[in-house]
Amino acid sequence: MTVGIVLTGCLSVGFLYLWMEQIRDAIPAALPRREWVGLAVITTLACVARVFWIGQSSLEHLEVTYLFEAVKPSTLLDVVTSRQAAEQMHQPLYALFLRGWAQIRIDETWLRIPSAVFSACCIPLAFGLVRRELGAVSALLLAVLTATAPLLVWYGRDASPYALLAVLSLSAVVSARRLLDEPHGWWRAVRTSIWLALAFYTHFLGAWVAVTVGVWLLLARRGFSRELWRVTGATALCCLPWLPAMLMKLDTSVKGLAEDRPIMGYSHEIGEAVSEALRMLFGGVTPLWLVVLGLVFLGTWTLWRRGSPLSSLAIAAMAIGLLAEAHITWQIQQSKGILYVDIRHYIYLVPVLLMPIAAIPRYWATGLVLAIQLWASTPIVMEELEKPDVRTAVEYIHKYAAQRTDSDRHAIAYLPAPWYEPLLEYYLLGICDDLGHARRHEGWWNVKTCDFHEGPQPGTIYGFSPTPERAWASRRRLQLNYLWVVNIRDHRFGLPVPPTDPQERYLCWTAREDGLLDRRAFGSWVTVSLYDMATLRQLKTPPSNPPDSLVPRVVRAHDAWPPQCQVYSN
Numbered sequence: 068m069t070v071g072i073v074l075t076g077c078l079s080v081g082f083l084y085l086w087m088e089q090i091r092d093a094i095p096a097a098l099p100r101r102e103w104v105g106l107a108v109i110t111t112l113a114c115v116a117r118v119f120w121i122g123q124s125s126l127e128h129l130e131v132t133y134l135f136e137a138v139k140p141s142t143l144l145d146v147v148t149s150r151q152a153a154e155q156m157h158q159p160l161y162a163l164f165l166r167g168w169a170q171i172r173i174d175e176t177w178l179r180i181p182s183a184v185f186s187a188c189c190i191p192l193a194f195g196l197v198r199r200e201l202g203a204v205s206a207l208l209l210a211v212l213t214a215t216a217p218l219l220v221w222y223g224r225d226a227s228p229y230a231l232l233a234v235l236s237l238s239a240v241v242s243a244r245r246l247l248d249e250p251h252g253w254w255r256a257v258r259t260s261i262w263l264a265l266a267f268y269t270h271f272l273g274a275w276v277a278v279t280v281g282v283w284l285l286l287a288r289r290g291f292s293r294e295l296w297r298v299t300g301a302t303a304l305c306c307l308p309w310l311p312a313m314l315m316k317l318d319t320s321v322k323g324l325a326e327d328r329p330i331m332g333y334s335h336e337i338g339e340a341v342s343e344a345l346r347m348l349f350g351g352v353t354p355l356w357l358v359v360l361g362l363v364f365l366g367t368w369t370l371w372r373r374g375s376p377l378s379s380l381a382i383a384a385m386a387i388g389l390l391a392e393a394h395i396t397w398q399i400q401q402s403k404g405i406l407y408v409d410i411r412h413y414i415y416l417v418p419v420l421l422m423p424i425a426a427i428p429r430y431w432a433t434g435l436v437l438a439i440q441l442w443a444s445t446p447i448v449m450e451e452l453e454k455p456d457v458r459t460a461v462e463y464i465h466k467y468a469a470q471r472t473d474s475d476r477h478a479i480a481y482l483p484a485p486w487y488e489p490l491l492e493y494y495l496l497g498i499c500d501d502l503g504h505a506r507r508h509e510g511w512w513n514v515k516t517c518d519f520h521e522g523p524q525p526g527t528i529y530g531f532s533p534t535p536e537r538a539w540a541s542r543r544r545l546q547l548n549y550l551w552v553v554n555i556r557d558h559r560f561g562l563p564v565p566p567t568d569p570q571e572r573y574l575c576w577t578a579r580e581d582g583l584l585d586r587r588a589f590g591s592w593v594t595v596s597l598y599d600m601a602t603l604r605q606l607k608t609p610p611s612n613p614p615d616s617l618v619p620r621v622v623r624a625h626d627a628w629p630p631q632c633q634v635y636s637n
Contacts, residue, residue, distance in 0.1 A: 075167025093195025366423025
């Protein structure tokens, strides 16, 4: 615990020092008082908006995954290496930071506060990026747009690494901007490289940030320059210790594409997938984000007419962002058999893409985009974009199953979507020493101590992995009287994601209604169904595979629920 707190403290102090140096370097020293006041007011209001009702919603699966990794007994090396095995895209920096932060206190609000701070830290950086060239008004307008950007607001209220990725990436861009102004000096190049390396150690796709900065320096200098070589060399040196892990990731990714079979039967339509991604990035429905996208192009053309190097930055960001998104979309389609555009990884693009809008003369464009963003961000702040309410669902199970004297006669079907399993475990059992225990052990778990038992014990509840076959086999245990099935509809930014094939088979099995005693909905995303095990034991027909479950079906997202399946009865 002490080592984790010291590590978190050191990372926090180091980040604050570098960030303050970046602010002092980016913003003119003789800044008028009214500009400082305006910037302070914008940043303060953004912080208030990000922490407003921040702990009201249940934690999500990625948040709980980081939480378990931060608090379970392990060495720092285990934290670093286990992240490589658990997630293909996530790097260890955020998990290392959270290691000490979660030791101090564990609740939804406390765990999400760092992301709110990281997200708000982007605002002064966005101001400093354009202040020297575009002036005070444009800089303040860009600060306002950054403060109200829906994607930054969403992940500024989430215990995940995306807000940290955003501030580190924007810090690298601001540092590279100063490098163009004062090209001679190793320290500026090294500082840029440090920010790029930190972004890479936060998320594997942070490597695209380095590519964006490199292309920008190449375009701005019309070819290779000393600044580009210095930044490239220093960044490579900073990332050299991680080169073996990166090569291993690439090798695993290539093999996975060749060996993985599709695990999802549903696929978004291309138009809907792109529309969802741009809605997350710019806010609003199709006509609105089209307007914002058009203004981004108009602002970039305005900067290009001025001969500003910021136009090269916008062009590089759009080109690299499109290339990177096309790559990961192709990778998801090859490995999972679905078409899904996931723009959240490119949160670092938000301030850079909003920058050209602030450069449009007369500022009418900024006012229009601000109105769109406020319209899109207000439901996020007010918690009106509902998240899966697992906390309330588990409280219901606690009351009617886990706290009963016959709790060892109740079984919990760990979720149809495997990645949600740690989330249920956290709210049902609390912090355990081992993450994802039910994926390896089927049996009775003590709801207070997390102790595992092979047979019924007082204060225990039975749990097993999220497959219909395991649930079907477990119905034969004569000690069990009741089965609780928790169904969580996966989502991104308030939109449903197609179910996996195991999830679809699970839902088709539970749709047969045999032995169903009760079913309750907890919001739009979570349902809890209670079954009579005695009735299930009498059934001879095993859970049937839905027809065409492995045949891709291109549908709209909301049509993927309920799943298409044929239920066989005796």
